[in-house]
Amino acid sequence: MSYARSLTALLGIFLVGYAWADTAAKKATAPTVEQLIEQLASKDYQVREKASKALAGLGKESLAALQKARSHPDPEVRRRLDELIPPLERAVTLSPRPVTLHMTNKPVHEILNELSKQTGYKILTWPEAPPNGAKDKVVYTIHFDKLPFWQALDKVCEATGMTLQQGYWGDDAMRVYRQEAYVPFSCYNGPFKIIATGFNYSRNNNFGQLPKNPGQQAAQQGNEFLNVSLQIATEPRLPILRTGQVKLSVAQDDEGHSMIPKAENPNNNMYNRGYYGFWRGYLHQVQAPLVWSSKSSRTVRTLKGTIQVTLLADQKPSIVTDKLLASKGKKFKVGDATFHVEEITEMPGKQYQIRLNVTENSKEAQNDWSRLQSMQQRLELQDDKGNKVPSYVNITNWGNGPMSAQFQIMVQPNNNAKVGAPARLVYSSWVLMEHELAFEFKDLPLP
Numbered sequence: 342m343s344y345a346r347s348l349t350a351l352l353g354i355f356l357v358g359y360a361w362a363d364t365a366a367k368k369a370t371a372p373t374v375e376q377l378i379e380q381l382a383s384k385d386y387q388v389r390e391k392a393s394k395a396l397a398g399l400g401k402e403s404l405a406a407l408q409k410a411r412s413h414p415d416p417e418v419r420r421r422l423d424e425l426i427p428p429l430e431r432a433v434t435l436s437p438r439p440v441t442l443h444m445t446n447k448p449v450h451e452i453l454n455e456l457s458k459q460t461g462y463k464i465l466t467w468p469e470a471p472p473n474g475a476k477d478k479v480v481y482t483i484h485f486d487k488l489p490f491w492q493a494l495d496k497v498c499e500a501t502g503m504t505l506q507q508g509y510w511g512d513d514a515m516r517v518y519r520q521e522a523y524v525p526f527s528c529y530n531g532p533f534k535i536i537a538t539g540f541n542y543s544r545n546n547n548f549g550q551l552p553k554n555p556g557q558q559a560a561q562q563g564n565e566f567l568n569v570s571l572q573i574a575t576e577p578r579l580p581i582l583r584t585g586q587v588k589l590s591v592a593q594d595d596e597g598h599s600m601i602p603k604a605e606n607p608n609n610n611m612y613n614r615g616y617y618g619f620w621r622g623y624l625h626q627v628q629a630p631l632v633w634s635s636k637s638s639r640t641v642r643t644l645k646g647t648i649q650v651t652l653l654a655d656q657k658p659s660i661v662t663d664k665l666l667a668s669k670g671k672k673f674k675v676g677d678a679t680f681h682v683e684e685i686t687e688m689p690g691k692q693y694q695i696r697l698n699v700t701e702n703s704k705e706a707q708n709d710w711s712r713l714q715s716m717q718q719r720l721e722l723q724d725d726k727g728n729k730v731p732s733y734v735n736i737t738n739w740g741n742g743p744m745s746a747q748f749q750i751m752v753q754p755n756n757n758a759k760v761g762a763p764a765r766l767v768y769s770s771w772v773l774m775e776h777e778l779a780f781e782f783k784d785l786p787l788p
Contacts, residue, residue: 348661350702374406378532381422382415390567393421397428401436404429434654434774437489437532438576442497449501453517456497460490460578463514467506490576491534499523505574507624513577515623528780532576537644538626541568542788544632567600568632570643572624573648573778580621582773584717585649587629592645594638594787600631617755619715621653633787641785647777654774656719661766663725665695668766676770677703683747693752693763696737713746719769722752724761731755732763 372380372395380392396403407426413419435470444452453464481501488496498504498517504524506516526537548562575581592600627648631641659675662668668682684696699716714736722730731753738747752763 351374354727373404373437375410377403378406378410378413378418389417389421393425396425398760401433402427404433419627427603429608431774434579435531435628435776437491437529438578440490440493441488442493443484445482447482448480449503452481452483452497452501456493459577465516466503466694467516467518481658482580489529490532491529495524495527495534495750507572507704513579513623526782526785528782530779532579533778534574535648535778536572537782537785538570538572540631540785541570541628542566542772542787559709565633567633567643568628569631571629571648571780573627573650575625575652577623577652580623580653581625582619582621582651582771583711584625584651584655587627587646587648589629589631589644589646591640591643592631593643594633594635595640595642595784596635596638597726598635598638600633600641602630602632619651619712619718621715621718625650627729639787641782641787643781643783644785645779645781647779650776650778652774652776653771657771657772658721658767661768663765665722665763665766665772666693673766675768678768678770680766680768682766690754691752691762692754693750695750695752695763696747697739697750698745700740702744713744715771716746716748719767719771720748720750721767722750722763723765723767725764726761728760730760730763739783 360743372392374396377392377396377687380388381396383389384393396407397699404426407422407429411419411422440456440459442452442455444455449569450466453466456462457464463480467578483497483500485493485496494505502519502521503517504520504522506518528535542565544563544565545596547578571587573584594600629646661673661675661680662671662682663677666680666685666687669685671682673680673682678699678701679696682695683698684694686694688694701713701714701716717734720734733750733751733753735751736746737749739744
């Protein structure tokens with residue numbers, strides 16, 4: 342019996358050792374990313390396919406090497422890289438920035454400064470930190486590791502009694518202010534946070550004139566509307582330009598009734614809307630209609646769906662001209678856009694009025710009139726040293742179609758002695774990304 346147990350133990354040790362050696366051998370012989378890229382040029386189709394799947398399986402870790410090899414001399418390698426790279430680039434773009442904070446007895450502005458340092462996002466308190474070097478007497482202790490940005494910011498706000506300021510301040514900074522409140526219904530999805538902000542409910546009836554046909558009376562006498570309001574917050578590096586309709590897959594009350602409107606009723610989509618212009622921002626609002634068939638229900642047990650968003654994935658600034666004040670009557674072309682400087686007027690107080698016509702022949706959103714309105718966010722004036730010159734851009738006249746318009750740039754009075762007269766006209770071309778953003782909420786209280 343003792344001999345059998347000893348033999349079994351030895352056999353177990355042998356098998357464990359064999360398994361360890363086999364795993365180590367596989368790791369030692371696993372091809373590198375560079376070797377897998379070279380296998381994409383193999384004459385054997387099975388080898389090429391296996392290498393493609395292996396590179397895709399490595400995920401974002403292989404992206405840098407794949408991008409470096411994009412100019413590979415073999416056309417088959419280049420073709421396969423063109424298939425592999427875009428999904429990985431998209432995955433990187435849609436990954437949240439991780440934050441690690443270990444801070445003991447620190448004031449809120451120091452905690453936010455560290456959060457800004459790790460993410461690159463400008464996060465300000467309102468009002469600002471104590472002036473003249475005064476110390477904030479209230480301190481906090483916060484510890485967490487590798488939380489996605491929005492969860493990290495929510496942790497900080499929860500601990501410090503701060504709330505995200507809603508509204509546009511004319512810059513890319515985020516602002517938080519002190520308010521002893523909390524946000525009970527949020528869900529996170531990559532670099533996004535979706536917040537359920539409330540329900541809007543209304544009923545009305547009309548008995549000033551009633552139809553003689555009883556069948557029409559019930560349909561025309563009254564209306565009822567129930568809408569859910571959602572707010573989308575995105576990391577500032579990935580601004581939302583516009584939102585589409587909310588598509589609900591599940592909307593069920595606490596009694597098990599579906600609250601999704603019937604598609605055949607056109608009035609049901611009256612309040613299913615987003616913002617269809619091109620306005621860059623990290624906070625956007627959307628609404629979706631619901632039906633409230635059972636007034637005894639008190640909560641929406643499950644609300645689940647998607648929101649189509651258009652994101653600003655990248656922007657590429659280019660100098661249209663670095664001699665703007667001497668460019669009257671001249672035309673400039675940058676990418677798909679053509680700029681015709683029609684008039685330049687100098688006014689008292691170092692103010693300027695610049696009129697130019699812009700035509701943009703982009704293939705993106707060709708029939709969308711609002712796209713050209715985004716030029717207000719894509720044009721910038723700089724002095725000859727690259728300092729931003731305060732200005733306001735306004736559309737004064739539309740051209741023949743949605744891709745051409747006349748703009749007026751008003752240079753604002755400038756009290757900063759370090760900023761000179763406008764010299765450069767800078768235009769940023771936008772790279773757009775369409776994304777379907779999923780959300781889910783539980784137990785939302787009905788009005």
